[in-house]
Amino acid sequence: MPTFSIILPCFNAEATIATTLASLTAQTFTDWEAICVDDGSTDATVFLIRSAARRDGRIRLVRNSAKGPSAARNMAALNEATGDFLAFCDADDLWVPGKLNRLRETFGDRSIDAVYGRIGFFNTEPGDTGVTSSVPQGDLTIDMLLGENPVCTMSNITLRRGVFERTGGFDPAMVHNEDLDWLIRLVGHGARVVGVDQLHTWYRTSPGGLSTDLAAMAEGRAQALRTAAGLGVRPSRRSHAIHYRYLARRALRTAPGRGAALRLSLSGLLHSPAGFLSPVRRGGLTLGGAFVALMLPRGLRQSLFS
Incomplete structure (x- = not known):
């Protein structure tokens, strides 16, 4: 064995x-x-x-x-x-x-x-x-x-x-x-x-x-939240913010649309500014990248953030 x-x-x-x-x-x-x-x-x-x-x-x-x-x-x-x-x-x-x-x-x-x-x-x-x-x-x-x-x-x-x-x-x-x-x-x-x-x-x-695949990720997370709820656990506002930061970084890499990363970043900030920006370098770079992405064509966005 x-x-x-x-x-x-x-x-x-x-x-x-x-x-x-x-x-x-x-x-x-x-x-x-x-x-x-x-x-x-x-x-x-x-x-x-x-x-x-x-x-x-x-x-x-x-x-x-x-x-x-x-x-x-x-x-x-x-x-x-x-x-x-x-x-x-x-x-x-x-x-x-x-x-x-x-x-x-x-x-x-x-x-x-x-x-x-x-x-x-x-x-x-x-x-x-x-x-x-x-x-x-x-x-x-x-x-x-x-x-x-x-x-x-x-x-x-x-x-x-x-x-x-x-x-x-x-x-x-x-x-x-x-x-x-x-x-x-x-x-x-x-x-x-x-x-x-x-x-x-x-x-x-x-x-x-x-x-x-951000849509598939959202569907999978919904199931994960149901599983957690069945065990008596609700996510904290901080964990929601960190998850949205993760999705924003994914959106920057895959470039689904100019505003996708920014929308996800703002959702994270609304849940918990401290959670989204901790650590500051990671959160700050994600937020900054989301704003920069608004001004770039898709190919350049994907190349820059991949």
């Missing part, structure tokens, strides 16, 4: 899956299995996974055609995984070589149920944007998640297998923010989730990806 079961949902990932798997085989802690769940790929994804599996017996392929990433993660976590801990990784992200070793050390504290770290955003090569996430102080709370989710991506969360089973898994009906909905249920049911101030994951940005 391995220490870690790594779960990778895959769909038409031929451009990235080989480098993602290479980041797993480069881990300094070697007691793991990687379960690659293909969701009906029509490109070379399956061939590349099988090739990697022939070179490394810790990697294996299972099929879960056309059911979506949530169903793929549930199937692997509940039916295939044998490790003590479940570590999720998307097929286009990369792990820092020492990630699993650091997680093993952190889980030495038996009171900790799940762990996340910092992520670095990249376009082509790790480090090319110079942007990394931050880890707030204290255990993860639902209000943090309803602001600007510090976990950021499923590639940045690892937890004890039994804890995942108690959450009931992901909602396969959700197509956006299903990770946020699950994290809210994870924390709401009493799991202790801690962040460590170490870089764990490289997150590949995609200007046309689902995470840039």
